[in-house]
Each structure stands twice: as C-alpha cells, then as structure tokens.
Amino acid sequence: MKVGPLAGKTIVVTRPLAQAGPMAEAIAALGGQALIFPLLEISPAADPQPLRDAAARLGDYALAIFISPNAVAYSLPILRQYGPWPSALLPAAVGQGTVKALAAEGIDGCIAPSERFDSEALLTLPALAASQVAGRRIAIFRGDGGRELLADTLRERGAMVDCIPCYRRSGPGVGVTPLLSAWRQGHLDALTVSSSEGLRYLVDLLDAEGKAFLAATPVFVPHARIAENARALGLQQVLLTAPADAGILAALSTYRWVKV
Numbered sequence: 001m002k003v004g005p006l007a008g009k010t011i012v013v014t015r016p017l018a019q020a021g022p023m024a025e026a027i028a029a030l031g032g033q034a035l036i037f038p039l040l041e042i043s044p045a046a047d048p049q050p051l052r053d054a055a056a057r058l059g060d061y062a063l064a065i066f067i068s069p070n071a072v073a074y075s076l077p078i079l080r081q082y083g084p085w086p087s088a089l090l091p092a093a094v095g096q097g098t099v100k101a102l103a104a105e106g107i108d109g110c111i112a113p114s115e116r117f118d119s120e121a122l123l124t125l126p127a128l129a130a131s132q133v134a135g136r137r138i139a140i141f142r143g144d145g146g147r148e149l150l151a152d153t154l155r156e157r158g159a160m161v162d163c164i165p166c167y168r169r170s171g172p173g174v175g176v177t178p179l180l181s182a183w184r185q186g187h188l189d190a191l192t193v194s195s196s197e198g199l200r201y202l203v204d205l206l207d208a209e210g211k212a213f214l215a216a217t218p219v220f221v222p223h224a225r226i227a228e229n230a231r232a233l234g235l236q237q238v239l240l241t242a243p244a245d246a247g248i249l250a251a252l253s254t255y256r257w258v259k260v
Contacts, residue, residue, distance in 0.1 A: 004030040005031065011192060012179065013035065015038065038172055039201050041169070041172065041173055045167055055079045059089070062136040067142040075141045075166040091107050092128070118225070123149075138162070142166070144167070144169070151163050175205070196226050200229075216236060217237060221238060222242065
C-alpha cells in the first residue's frame with residue numbers, strides 16, 4: 001500500500017512529454033499516481049533558416065536569452081554546428097530549469113530571476129537595464145509566437161533584438177478519452193498546468209461533460225498569469241503555487257483533499 005501525502009491520488013501531468021518525467025516521478029515518490037497527458041507537443045521550427053542565420057553570427061550578440069528548456073534543446077544542436085559558445089556572449093534564461101539545461105550543455109554563468117520566473121522578472125535584472133543593453137544586439141531563442149513583452153521592452157531600452165524561433169508548439173495529438181475515463185471513474189483528483197496555451201487547447205477539446213469535470217477539479221498552476229487565464233476559462237478550483245515543479249509539488253503535498 002502506497003504511503004505519502006498523495007497516496008490514493010491521481011494527478012495529471014500536462015507538461016510536454018520530454019519534460020513530464022521528473023514531475024511524474026516526484027508524484028510517485030509522494031505516494032500518488034501520475035497520469036501523463038501532455039497539453040503541448042513540441043517539434044522543430046517549421047523554418048530552420050532563422051536559427052541557422054543566428055548561429056552563423058552568434059559572436060555578434062552581447063546577450064542570448066533562452067525562453068525555456070525547449071529553446072535550449074532545439075537551438076543548441078544547431079548553434080554547436082557553427083562553433084563553440086562565444087566567450088563574450090552572456091547567456092540569460094527566464095527560469096531555473098532553463099539555467100540547468102544550459103549548464104548541462106556546458107554553458108555556465110547564465111543570469112536568471114531568482115524568485116518569479118517570467119519576462120517581467122527577467123527585465124528587472126541589472127544586465128538588462130537600458131544602460132547595459134542600449135546599442136547592443138540581443139538574441140531571443142524561443143518558440144513560434146508567444147509574448148512580445150521581452151523583445152518590445154528591450155527595443156524600447158535601445159537594444160537591437162532578434163527573435164529566433166527554434167521550436168513550435170501544437171495541441172495534443174491524442175483525444176481526451178483517458179481524462180474522461182478517469183473522471184467518470186472518480187480517479188482523477190487534480191491537474192498540474194504550466195502553460196496557458198496548453199490549458200486553452202484542453203478546454204477546446206472537451207465537450208460539456210468534460211468542461212464540467214474540469215471546472216470542478218483542483219488545478220495547480222505555478223504562475224499568476226496562468227491562474228488568471230484558468231479562471232477566465234471557467235475553472236473554479238485554481239490553486240496558485242510557488243514557481244516551477246517544486247512549487248507545484250509542495251502545494252500538492254499540503255493540499256487538504258476533500259473526501260467524497
């Protein structure tokens with residue numbers, strides 16, 4: 001018999017498949033069962049040329065910002081083809097997971113926020129102040145689309161910014177039958193969601209029955225913006241946690257589960 005704060009609970013892990021493992025393993029270590037259901041599928045950018053162009057002139061940049069671990073995974077193989085990491089190029093990341101991904105590739109000295117992990121927090125770092133970036137060229141490695149706040153603000157501060165798509169996101173390639181089946185059997189206790197975009201995909205896939213299940217299910221999210229979007233989509237039990245997987249796991253561990 002499993003023991004731990006999540007014993008008897010089934011928690012849905014919605015991160016992309018390549019990133020879902022650590023969360024699923026942590027849930028199991030806490031006594032729970034993880035149901036992996038990626039809300040986003042990640043694949044290489046449709047057009048690889050912008051990334052190749054950036055790789056060829058990587059030494060021209062003063063700062064290289066990586067938006068996510070996916071940005072590292074899908075850009076570094078191409079960047080490496082054009083030579084070693086320039087010694088004068090400062091790496092930056094939005095979150096600590098991306099810092100670790102860069103370190104695993106031998107890229108150290110990365111700057112990143114230490115508390116809140118988003119573009120707003122990154123922009124408060126001294127290295128991104130107007131006095132530091134004005135007149136300098138900055139590369140932002142990211143997925144296709146996404147928020148423009150970071151690039152727009154850096155341009156306002158006088159930087160020359162290139163946004164380089166190195167991967168693309170799409171909705172889940174499978175149906176929602178596993179979720180509906182678990183809900184109907186009373187075996188789905190919570191979802192963990194780290195992407196507003198992924199959550200919108202899920203809502204669009206669900207019928208009225210599924211939306212009713214989702215609205216009544218605790219959903220743990222690590223960022224206020226995701227929480228706002230979740231409530232706007234009709235979710236009624238949205239729990240804002242501390243950042244990253246660690247924050248979600250801590251909240252899951254201390255949540256007072258309602259017995260039915």
